[in-house]
Amino acid sequence: MKHPEVVFQDSKFAMYKNHPDKENIKWVHMDKEEYLEWEEEFFAEALLFEPFLIENFYSDEDFKELQEFLQSKKLSEIAYTKQMNKWEDHIALPQKFIDIAIDNVRKALGTDDVELGYYLFAHHQITEDGQKPFLQVHLDWSPGTYMVDLHLGGNRDWSFIAHDKEFITKPNQAILVQPEIDLHYREPWRNDDPNEYYQAVFFHLIRKRHWKNKHGFEFQADENFLRFQKQRLEMFEPFYFDLVDSIPELSPTTIGDDTGLTEDDKRILGVEKA
């Protein structure tokens, strides 16, 4: 891995102190006092930085091995999510790939406080019934203070936008972002070619003081956590769309249509395979 230049900063966006119109915030899901308590816990001991690209995330030899391992899996054995129209699953990797990913992030950020939240393999391709993959604007609700978005393979680009930065990657390049903090999305799929596909591996990494460590994965269903997340979106999402519109170089946002999806359709982890 080449050591990138990391620009540490206070997150420019989804934090109360950065809100551009504090007087007019609508406290719909929780009041300001409660929100600020949640926010403090949410950001405690998290490093904030400009999203950046890491070249040569694995050695050539390891990357080839990882590609062969994951690309040997049949799509029919990988869970499919209608929320983003993609095949995505936890496929147990040899431990060294996880260790290297964590070590690379520790080195890049200059901290040992990085550990595994979870990881997924994703294959994006138009389905037989013509459904296109998409990744709409969102903040992650699942545990990942830091996320490695590793370009694994495929035969097309699919750019990724985090806050105000857009990345077009090559295989074995990884983007490091803070997906619980920076709103992010991918450019629209654009193409109707059913043969085009794009594959990635996502390592969601956490710090020790992350509430997944306190409460397990159940925190995602906690009523107060959900109110906090809804309040954040209420406060920041409209401004994010304005921000993207104000930067002509950025690809347009993608809006997903969740109408008609059940909660089971929107699985995040651990779905029973059909």
Ligand SMILES: [Fe+2]
């Ligand atoms: Fe995400």
